[in-house]
Amino acid sequence: MRNVQTVAANTFREAVRDRVLYNLVFFALLMIGAAILVGQISIGIERDVIVSLGLSAISVVGIIIALFLGVALVSKEMDKRTLYALLAKPVKRWEFLLGKFFGLVMTLTVNTAAMAAGMYIALWSVYRAWQPSDIFILTAVYLILLKLAIIVALALLFSCFTTPFLAILFTAGVYVAGLLAGDLRTVRGVELDPGALRLMRGISYVLPNFENFNVMGAVVHGHGVPGVMVLQATLYAILYIAIVLTGAAMVFARRNLK
Amino acid sequence: MFSGVAGCEHIAAALVDGGRWLFKNMGMSQSAIEIENLSKEYPYGFLSLKKRKSLEDLTMQVEDGEVFGFLGPNGAGKSTTIKLLMRLIFPTAGTARILGKSIDDVSMHGSIGYLPEQPYFYDYLTAHELLDYFARFHGLTASDRAARVAAMLKKVGLDTAKKIQLRKYSKGMLQRIGLAQAILHEPKVVVLDEPMSGLDPLGRREVRDIILELKREGRTVLFSTHVLSDAEMLCDRVGVIVGGKLRGIGTPGELVDMKAQGMEILLELSGAAGNLPLLEGATRTGERYRVQLPETELYAALDALKGAGARILSVTQIKPTLEEYFMNLVEADRAQASAVEVSGK
Secondary structure (H helix, E strand, O other): OHHHHHHHHHHHHHHHHOOHHHHHHHHHHHHHHHHHHHHHHOOOOHHHHHHHHHHHHHHHHHHHHHHHHHHHHHHHHHHOOOHHHHHOOOOOHHHHHHHHHHHHHHHHHHHHHHHHHHHHHHHHHHHOOOOHHHHHHHHHHHHHHHHHHHHHHHHHHHHOOOOHHHHHHHHHHHHHHHHOHHHHHOOOOOOOOHHHHHHHHHHHHHOOOHHHHOOHHHHHOOOOOOHHHHHHHHHHHHHHHHHHHHHHHHHHHOOOOO | OOOHHHHHHHHHHHHHHHHHHHHHHOOOOOEEEEEEEEEEEEEEOHHHOEEEEEEEEEEEEEEOOOEEEEEOOOOOOHHHHHHHHOOOOOOOEEEEEEOOEEOOOHHHHHHEEEEOOOOOOOOOOEHHHHHHHHHHOOOOOHHHHHHHHHHHHHHOOOHHHOOOEHHHOOHHHHHHHHHHHHHOOOOOEEEEEOOOOOOOHHHHHHHHHHHHHHHHOOOEEEEEEOOHHHHHHHOOEEEEEEOOEEEEEEOHHHHHOOOOOOEEEEEEOOOOHHHOHHHOOOEEEOOEEEEEEOHHHHHHHHHHHHHOOOEEEEEEEOOOOHHHHHHHHHHHHHHHHHHHHHHOO
16 A cells, blocks of 8 residues: 555645645635625525535535546646656556545545635634534535545546546536436336336446435535435445446556557 | 596586576576567557557567667667566567566566656656655665665766756756666666667766666666667667567677678878879878778788888778668668558558
């Protein structure tokens, strides 16, 4: 695991030096602006607005980073040929992939944590006090992070066998389809051929079910999330990521570099 | 009945054979690099149905401790071979071993160093950070890493630029840091793809010195180059590859046939030079003459020149150069390629 750790630490350093975390400045400005604005225009629902806006921004910014940097993790190394010298060291290709994955997840964790802190500061600036339900926001942030980790794994998989442009398209496509996976599974009352229905259900189980990670509605209204649900979502994400990364490693193991 | 001496010879021969058997069967190889029937085809065209042969049935060995030069024009298959050895691409057919281990065994990479062609490294890192990063994969302790990195930066002349990010490095500086990362962990086998590329004369000299130092330390060096003078100067043996096929392998002397093709005398003579029949076909620059003649006529010519009051500046053998040998191969390959094109085969 030493090699994985070394590659991960360097991937994180690259993100920091390439100023990826600069988006936090934008987020901080957004949250400060929102806090001031909602303090003036909304009565009684300031918290809902700030939490809703904050979690949405964390999710959107995270998805953009996971998608674009996730695809660039491998393709940039192949394009610039920085991979050549590294793979000539006693480093297995799957170790490189895993290191890249964890490096970007580490970046996203720091990014997400900093954004969550920004959101808490905005809440404090409005209320000057904590509410018991504020702790539930952390659950939502954690589940967003799991979702982002799945997107990174998918981006890695696609970038192992296709061009960066197509990899972005495929990952974005699977993400959108994954948002609808729950609906596909529970489709009722539609006149469909039983075969087509089975196929649709089958596809829904192959796609990542991102509904498992969406607790924004409950958290915004100050409700908690059952621990069992968080545990299930965690296990689901680990299993899904493990399968996707295994596939990526198998493809990348025999990939001819330029 | 064997005589005593003959009996000893049989025993010695049996021991040698036994030794060879042990080498082969215990994974110990006599050659540092062994390549057997290595081929690489690249698919191209619609649906990748057509195949272009980049390397064809390459078989060769690089012996332990030798400096081996891999020569060939652009696109000849030099980099393809090196990338196959480094497992950056995978062969269509054939196998290769380095230090007796299959190239598929990544653990063997701890004993080899590699400089890619036109190297490009993480440009957000400084030279020191890059070497430290690569050193970590060799399991060196923090103190070992610090010592090796500092020594290596000094060796390649980058110790004063060690805190500058690589994005600000010139091509020559990148080549040097590439060389440093290749030899940082003191590998037994060093593979350098065009190590002189992009370097000024001083840089080339430094790389040559490093290669010679690696040889003195008993390391095996395989390097590809276009520069034939470098190969002649540094290599114990060279392999010439043209059109994906190995066309010649041996010492530079063996390849170009060291037999002298004649002698050349450089002399100075003032005054009545026209009286000497020897100088009729000579090349003249002022009072200097360059005369070429068969070796058998050398001493008679020297006597005649001495008698005429000439000052002999040098006497050298005329030998074909590696460049001539190389150019002949390349031209023959091109002629063959165009003949195939014309005949439509």
